[in-house]
Amino acid sequence: MxxxxxxxxxxxxxxxxxxxxxxxxxxxxxxxxxxxQYYIDDNDLRDFFSSILYLSGDAPETVQIRGEQFEVLYRKPWTDDIIEKKVTSLGTGFLIHRGLDVYLVTAEHVARFIKSSSRIKYLGTDGQKKEISLEELTLSNKYGENVNWIRHPTADIAILHLGIFDNIVKDIVTINYEYLEKSIKAPNRFNDITIIGYPLGLGVNPTTISPITRNTRTASDIVYFKRFDNGVINPFIIADDPSIGGFSGGPVLEVYKSKTAPSIIGERTAIAPTLIGLVHGNLSNEPGGFAAIVPAFQILETLKLASKYSGEYTFYYPNGKLWSKRIYKDGLPWTVLSNYDLNGKPQEKGTLKEGEGTLYDWNEEGTVAEIINCHKGNCSGGVFAVKKESLNTKEP
Structure with missing residues (x-):
């Protein structure tokens, strides 16, 4: 008692x-x-869903012989005409932004069957299923039938520069470039990792769409072995569970709770994810086994090869008044020239000049949203772009 x-x-x-x-x-x-009280709300993870793209297209069927991939071809008797055996291939891609620039990231073996006319499906920010062609995803580029992907020299990574965020369809939220793991390491093996994608086309229905998530853990440090699709040796992270066709190219997140959780129980607690890489595939075709993850530092290496915005850029309020002028270099803020409130009154712009100093981001109410710290052109501590719904942008 x-x-x-x-x-x-x-x-x-x-x-x-x-x-x-x-x-x-x-x-x-x-x-x-x-x-x-520091729990994770399912809605926090859903914030990333509109950046996950379902990719599909016709590609030559391949088989694996003695550890190498071969395309399946038919030879017509008497004429010796060669015909490819085509199959519908599935994969996942995701959108990230770096400064003003937006990129589509996927596995290279997925990008091979994606053409400018390929249909892309995704969940819009309004909760509705969207289906457009790759060419319709952006207003700034007109691709030929063969899309000019930027590919990593050894890793299973392909990146397509879609242009600046002002030119991308409005109902997508992109993943912040800062979430990418920048060091050459694997996550703690006791921590869960979350894979997001469309395995076997699951989650895609005639009128609705919702990405599939899979939680697992890593089973290795950085290890080196041959890619399943071309035999090139590359670093990988091994995951406990095997992958499923369609997850290839999908992002792998280590999701953890924000250090600045709310003080009142019941409020949403924003997650602070680390993007540790993307899905390559399985280590073997045997049942069970492990999945291979391409580490994120190789995504960063590929981004270095991609196009980036440079030049002066002007931000405007929705009413058309001048908000801020900045100079960008290689896609990131380089010098801040001016910053005004909604009434046209100058407000603190920061000290950023030629890649060094601070940059103040203000919201429409005149409150400091974030302070971005920059050193040698590398910026951290805040987002570098604002969704078009809340901020109109025009190039001078």
Whole structure:
């Protein structure tokens, strides 16, 4: 009875004080009872769904012989005409932004069958299924039938520069470039990783679409072995579970809770993900086994080869008034020239000049949204682009 009374008092204390503590643990005779307010809301993960693209197209069927991939061809008797055996191939891509620039990222073996006319499906920010061609995804580029992908020299990565964010369809939210893991390492093997994509075309219905998520863990450090599609040796991270066709090219996130969680229980807690890489495929065709992940630092290496915006850029308020003028170099803020509030009054713009200093981002209410710190042209601490719905942009 006495123990029950103590337990009741402790639970009452938990109820009253939980909003003031991040984690509160009560040690009982029967074990440890802990409650954490720093939980992850499913809606936080859904914020990334509109950046995940379902990719499909016709490609030559391949078979693996002695560890190498071969295309399947038919030879017509008497005439020796050669015909490719075509099959519908599936994959996943995702959109990231770096400064003003937006890129489509996928696996190279997926990009091979994506043409400018290929149909792309995704979940719009309005919650509706969207289907457009690759060419319709951006207003700034007109591709020929063969799209000019930027490919990594050894890794299974292909990147397509879609242009600046002002030219991309409005109902997509892109993944921040800063989420990419920049070091050559694998995640802690005790931490969950989340793969997002469209395995076997699942999640794609006649009128709706929703990406499939798969939680697993890593099973290795950085290891080197041959790619399944061309035999080139490359670094990989091994995941516990095998991949499924259609996940290829999809992002792999290590999702963890924000260090700046809200102080009141029940409020949404934003997640702070690390993009550790993209899905390559399985290590073998045998049941079970492991999946191979291309590490994110090779995505960064590929981005260095891609086009980037350079020049002066002007931001405008929705009412047409001048907001800010900046000079961009290689896609990132280089010098801030001016910054004004909604009434045209100058406001703090920061000290950024030739890649060094701070850049102040203000919202429409005149409150500092973020302060971006830049050193030698590399910026961190804030987003580099604003969605068009909340900010009109025009090039001078």
């Amino acid at each position: 006495q123990q029950y009374k103590i337990l009741t008092q402790l639970l009452s204390l938990l109820q009253n004080k939980i909003e003031h503590k991040g984690i509160l643990c009560i040690f009982l005779f029967l074990g440890t009872f802990c409650h954490s």
